[in-house]
Amino acid sequence: GESVGLHLPTLSVQEGDNSIINCAYSNSASDYFIWYKQESGKGPQFIIDIRSNMDKRQGQRVTVLLNKTVKHLSLQIAATQPGDSAVYFCAEKGHTGNQFYFGTGTSLTVIP
Amino acid sequence: DGGITQSPKYLFRKEGQNVTLSCEQNLNHDAMYWYRQDPGQGLRLIYYSQIVNDFQKGDIAEGYSVSREKKESFPLTVTSAQKNPTAFYLCASSISPRGNSPLHFGNGTRLTVT
Numbered sequence: 150g151e152s153v154g155l156h157l158p159t160l161s162v163q164e165g166d167n168s169i170i171n172c173a174y175s176n177s178a179s180d181y182f183i184w185y186k187q188e189s190g191k192g193p194q195f196i197i198d199i200r201s202n203m204d205k206r207q208g209q210r211v212t213v214l215l216n217k218t219v220k221h222l223s224l225q226i227a228a229t230q231p232g233d234s235a236v237y238f239c240a241e242k243g244h245t246g247n248q249f250y251f252g253t254g255t256s257l258t259v260i261p
Numbered sequence: 262d263g264g265i266t267q268s269p270k271y272l273f274r275k276e277g278q279n280v281t282l283s284c285e286q287n288l289n290h291d292a293m294y295w296y297r298q299d300p301g302q303g304l305r306l307i308y309y310s311q312i313v314n315d316f317q318k319g320d321i322a323e324g325y326s327v328s329r330e331k332k333e334s335f336p337l338t339v340t341s342a343q344k345n346p347t348a349f350y351l352c353a354s355s356i357s358p359r360g361n362s363p364l365h366f367g368n369g370t371r372l373t374v375t
Binding site for chain 1: 265267292301302303304306309311317319320351353358359361363364365366367368369371
C-alpha cells in the first residue's frame with residue numbers, strides 16, 4: 150500500500166512564530182494532497198489541498214508546498230496561535246484510485 | 262449547518278456482541294467512507310461507498326459490515342469477528358469518489374469493547 154510519513158512526530162513552537170510541518174510520500178503517481186488538522190477527541194478538519202500540477206498554494210495563514218522531485222509536502226503556518234495546537238496529517242491520493250492514504254500525524258504544541 | 266453526524270460519541274460493548282455505529286450526512290455527497298484510527302497509526306480505510314446500494318471493502322474490512330440504503334446514511338456494524346474492535350471510528354464523505362475533492366469528517370465514535 151501507500152506509505153505516507155512525517156519527519157517529526159512532535160513540534161513545539163512559540164506563539165507568534167511560524168511553524169513548518171513536513172510529510173514524505175512514496176507514490177510518485179499521487180496527484181492530490183490534503184492537510185488536515187485534528188484536535189483531541191474530534192474528527193480531522195480540512196485545512197488546505199494541492200494538486201500535483203502546482204508547487205505552492207496559500208490559504209489564510211497557511212501555505213502548502215509540494216516538491217514532486219523528492220516527494221515531499223510541507224505545511225507552513227504563519228504567526229502560530231495557541232488554537233493551532235493539534236495533530237496535523239497529510240493525505241495523498243493517486244489519480245487512478247479512490248482511496249486516500251494518511252500519514253501518522255505530527256503533534257503541534259504552541260507555547261504561549 | 263451542513264455536516265456529518267456520528268453517534269454515539271462513546272460506545273461500550275462486551276466482547277462477542279455486534280454493535281452498529283451511525284453516520285449521517287446532509288451535504289448531498291455521493292461518496293461515504295469509514296476509517297479506523299489507532300494511536301500512532303494513520304487512518305485506515307474499512308469500507309467506502311460511491312453510490313447508494315453499492316460499497317467496497319477497504320484495507321481492513323474483515324470483521325466489519327456496512328449498508329448504504331440511503332444517500333445520507335452509511336452505518337457501520339462491528340461484528341464479533343473483529344479481533345481488536347476497540348478504536349476511534351471516523352466517518353467521512355466527499356462530493357465524488359473520483360476526481361480530487363477532499364474528505365469531510367464527522368467527530369468520530371470511540372468504541373471500547375471489554
